[in-house]
Amino acid sequence: MFSTSSNYLRSSISTSKVLISNLVKSFTQERNIVNMAGSERLQQTSRILSRSSPSELIVEKPFKVSVIGSGNWGTTIAKVVCENTKQNPSVFVPQVDMWVYDENINGEMLTKIINTRHENVKYLPGIKLPENLFANPSIEATAKDADILIFNIPHQFLPRVVEQLKGHVRPGARAISCLKGFGLDKNGVALLSTYIEDHLNITCGALSGANLAPEVAKENWSETTVAYKIPRDFRGVGKDVDHSILKTLFHRPYFHVSVIEDVAGISVAGALKNVVALGCGFVEGKGWGNNAAAAIQRIGLGEIIKFGLMFFPESKVETYYQESAGVADLITTCAGGRNVRIGREMAKTGKSATELEKELLNGQSAQGILTTEEVHEWLKRCGKLEEFPLFEAVYKIVFCGAPIEKLPDMLEA
Amino acid sequence: MFSTSSNYLRSSISTSKVLISNLVKSFTQERNIVNMAGSERLQQTSRILSRSSPSELIVEKPFKVSVIGSGNWGTTIAKVVCENTKQNPSVFVPQVDMWVYDENINGEMLTKIINTRHENVKYLPGIKLPENLFANPSIEATAKDADILIFNIPHQFLPRVVEQLKGHVRPGARAISCLKGFGLDKNGVALLSTYIEDHLNITCGALSGANLAPEVAKENWSETTVAYKIPRDFRGVGKDVDHSILKTLFHRPYFHVSVIEDVAGISVAGALKNVVALGCGFVEGKGWGNNAAAAIQRIGLGEIIKFGLMFFPESKVETYYQESAGVADLITTCAGGRNVRIGREMAKTGKSATELEKELLNGQSAQGILTTEEVHEWLKRCGKLEEFPLFEAVYKIVFCGAPIEKLPDMLEA
Numbered sequence: 001m002f003s004t005s006s007n008y009l010r011s012s013i014s015t016s017k018v019l020i021s022n023l024v025k026s027f028t029q030e031r032n033i034v035n036m037a038g039s040e041r042l043q044q045t046s047r048i049l050s051r052s053s054p055s056e057l058i059v060e061k062p063f064k065v066s067v068i069g070s071g072n073w074g075t076t077i078a079k080v081v082c083e084n085t086k087q088n089p090s091v092f093v094p095q096v097d098m099w100v101y102d103e104n105i106n107g108e109m110l111t112k113i114i115n116t117r118h119e120n121v122k123y124l125p126g127i128k129l130p131e132n133l134f135a136n137p138s139i140e141a142t143a144k145d146a147d148i149l150i151f152n153i154p155h156q157f158l159p160r161v162v163e164q165l166k167g168h169v170r171p172g173a174r175a176i177s178c179l180k181g182f183g184l185d186k187n188g189v190a191l192l193s194t195y196i197e198d199h200l201n202i203t204c205g206a207l208s209g210a211n212l213a214p215e216v217a218k219e220n221w222s223e224t225t226v227a228y229k230i231p232r233d234f235r236g237v238g239k240d241v242d243h244s245i246l247k248t249l250f251h252r253p254y255f256h257v258s259v260i261e262d263v264a265g266i267s268v269a270g271a272l273k274n275v276v277a278l279g280c281g282f283v284e285g286k287g288w289g290n291n292a293a294a295a296i297q298r299i300g301l302g303e304i305i306k307f308g309l310m311f312f313p314e315s316k317v318e319t320y321y322q323e324s325a326g327v328a329d330l331i332t333t334c335a336g337g338r339n340v341r342i343g344r345e346m347a348k349t350g351k352s353a354t355e356l357e358k359e360l361l362n363g364q365s366a367q368g369i370l371t372t373e374e375v376h377e378w379l380k381r382c383g384k385l386e387e388f389p390l391f392e393a394v395y396k397i398v399f400c401g402a403p404i405e406k407l408p409d410m411l412e413a
Numbered sequence: 414m415f416s417t418s419s420n421y422l423r424s425s426i427s428t429s430k431v432l433i434s435n436l437v438k439s440f441t442q443e444r445n446i447v448n449m450a451g452s453e454r455l456q457q458t459s460r461i462l463s464r465s466s467p468s469e470l471i472v473e474k475p476f477k478v479s480v481i482g483s484g485n486w487g488t489t490i491a492k493v494v495c496e497n498t499k500q501n502p503s504v505f506v507p508q509v510d511m512w513v514y515d516e517n518i519n520g521e522m523l524t525k526i527i528n529t530r531h532e533n534v535k536y537l538p539g540i541k542l543p544e545n546l547f548a549n550p551s552i553e554a555t556a557k558d559a560d561i562l563i564f565n566i567p568h569q570f571l572p573r574v575v576e577q578l579k580g581h582v583r584p585g586a587r588a589i590s591c592l593k594g595f596g597l598d599k600n601g602v603a604l605l606s607t608y609i610e611d612h613l614n615i616t617c618g619a620l621s622g623a624n625l626a627p628e629v630a631k632e633n634w635s636e637t638t639v640a641y642k643i644p645r646d647f648r649g650v651g652k653d654v655d656h657s658i659l660k661t662l663f664h665r666p667y668f669h670v671s672v673i674e675d676v677a678g679i680s681v682a683g684a685l686k687n688v689v690a691l692g693c694g695f696v697e698g699k700g701w702g703n704n705a706a707a708a709i710q711r712i713g714l715g716e717i718i719k720f721g722l723m724f725f726p727e728s729k730v731e732t733y734y735q736e737s738a739g740v741a742d743l744i745t746t747c748a749g750g751r752n753v754r755i756g757r758e759m760a761k762t763g764k765s766a767t768e769l770e771k772e773l774l775n776g777q778s779a780q781g782i783l784t785t786e787e788v789h790e791w792l793k794r795c796g797k798l799e800e801f802p803l804f805e806a807v808y809k810i811v812f813c814g815a816p817i818e819k820l821p822d823m824l825e826a
Contacts, residue, residue, distance in 0.1 A: 290745045297744055298744075
């Protein structure tokens with residue numbers, strides 16, 4: 001159960017201390033308070049923490065953090081996290097383990113390269129990694145002592161990875177999923193964080209935002225959103241992961257973190273933005289200009305919100321228009337990237353999405369194409385196609401050969 | 414007073430008829446219904462109109478429409494409107510008068526050129542104008558018979574224009590302001606539409622959206638928002654301007670119109686977006702990438718909403734994140750234009766905004782600079798500076814020489 005103010009004070013006597021002044025300020029900010037509405041537990045934490053500023057973040061025993069995945073985004077997040085664990089040794093065990101699917105790179109193993117030369121030469125070349133980052137070739141060993149597991153793998157690998165982890169995750173561990181997207185199967189739409197929760201029996205939040213990995217790795221300023229709902233079995237402030245712990249773990253001067261509760265909202269926005277980006281590509285390829293691209297983003301944001309509130313009524317409308325994981329990620333994604341590129345080339349060349357995927361993406365897929373199809377199938381089953389004219393227009397253009405010129409008509413009120 | 418259903422039916426017997434099927438559909442759409450909440454009068458109109466679909470838009474006497482202003486945006490809006498008055502002669506007098514500040518262009522008067530060659534060679538060259546557009550050199554003559562006056566002039570000319578119009582506007586005429594921005598004086602923030610209402614004693618709405626004029630003139634697809642609050646002295650459906658009349662007047666296949674009530678919301682968004690665009694220019698000029706630009710837009714949208722709700726509590730949060738005049742206009746403006754350009758060059762060259770205005774804009778001003786100062790002065794007087802860190806950071810960079818590198822720190826929660 002959630003610790004009360006007096007529990008908190010009692011526990012503070014016996015635990016180590018660390019001063020984190022900015023952290024508490026953030027809790028008192030109006031936006032966060034608004035986002036926290038609805039969770040009494042969290043509001044209580046907030047009130048406690050904001051009582052004295054600068055205040056002290058106290059934990060009973062430092063948390064051990066591990067990262068599952070080592071692509072460019074996985075490695076970047078591991079770098080961010082290592083900087084914070086090193087800086088806050090009373091809150092976190094400084095060494096962060098990162099599971100690497102090991103491979104031989106010109107006669108040397110990737111894990112060895114990372115651990116000796118402190119560079120992920122395969123997925124994040126040119127970026128110096130912290131020395132407290134340990135590349136671990138064993139997924140089981142990476143996970144076993146972790147109090148906080150950060151998932152950051154391509155989402156098609158999730159079922160296999162989760163299978164491997166079964167029985168190797170500490171009971172009561174907490175997780176954050178950096179996977180973008182959600183699963184759509186015959187039972188409906190499902191969050192990937194829910195998949196992790198259900199299969200590993202651990203509470204899982206999410207991290208998402210306007211975060212092109214190379215820009216974050218270079219420490220260009222950006223923002224992100226971490227979503228985490230304090231679970232019913234919360235062990236108490238200082239003994240378990242809460243919003244202040246997550247902010248301390250992820251926030252950097254160049255990587256501003258907002259911590260909210262709305263896991264569903266940020267996951268829905270992260271998946272559906274790619275459908276909108278295809279639409280932006282169409283109007284860009286046709287040379288229709290900035291007004292049209294902005295219109296697609298506006299309509300897209302509206303349909304994302306509608307979809308979110310329809311199928312995840314617990315998600316909050318503010319998440320979509322006010323968080324980095326919402327409107328900002330949509331804007332970044334529509335400014336460039338794989339899905340815009342496919343849409344643009346479809347408009348310019350008249351080729352199909354499938355042809356262009358082969359030609360332009362080396363057999364990789366543009367996630368928006370798959371999501372467009374899944375969303376269509378799901379909305380069709382629900383009889384809701386007409387309520388999402390942009391998603392449906394993108395589907396018809398990508399899968400049924402509808403002419404892009406008809407897009408404005410298809411969107412007409 | 415507002416006509417009841419039975420009045421409406423009675424009046425339909427004696428008036429001309431025109432079939433507008435799409436119109437009514439739009440009224441039944443969920444988004445519009447949501448936007449209309451709070452106005453019983455309007456909901457009543459909506460219910461009446463949506464009863465039979467396709468329905469008939471009936472007016473007692475066609476409305477005469479005039480446009481005050483003939484710059485590139487004024488001429489473009491006049492073109493849009495002329496296409497609709499011609500297509501709906503039972504609803505509107507086909508001829509639209511547009512007041513032109515007349516001038517000699519190579520020996521020929523501009524009004525004569527527009528009326529004979531159907532091109533505004535000075536402000537919208539290369540665009541064929543409708544033949545039912547009449548360029549009128551007399552502002553008084555342009556206004557005097559108008560039932561609907563559309564204002565579309567640079568906003569610094571508004572006081573003079575309004576002075577000229579006094580005594581020449583039909584009692585009971587209605588107006589739409591296409592002016593971007595609002596006035597900030599010692600009494601606080603004031604809408605330009607309110608200025609028109611107060612000085613001419615006519616009800617005034619607004620039109621704003623992601624509308625770069627040259628793209629609309631070329632009939633590239635775009636969207637806009639018209640805001641109009643049905644006044645207390647509404648003379649009844651078919652006898653006065655309502656949302657269906659405004660949609661018929663402005664909506665084109667290439668120019669999609671959403672009609673709402675929130676005049677304040679679209680005006681606030683239209684003014685403050687330019688401050689945000691300066692901020693976008695800074696991060697662009699520093700080469701910080703797409704994540705940072707998206708972050709500025711996200712924070713900017715949040716501060717626009719906060720400013721709007723604080724000083725215009727009647728404005729609706731949905732207007733900002735869901736209308737073309739809100740988020741879409743912000744995105745278009747931050748994708749290019751004068752204010753982004755000034756911000757970008759400040760970051761690249763270290764020159765001051767004033768220097769760059771002179772160098773780059775031929776002595777014209779970037780509206781965001783003025784708005785930044787006005788907003789700062791106003792927030793300072795209200796003791797609210799700290800609640801708007803982005804607006805204040807832009808102010809400090811533009812007016813106090815704060816280094817752009819400090820922007821992330823200035824925005825840190």
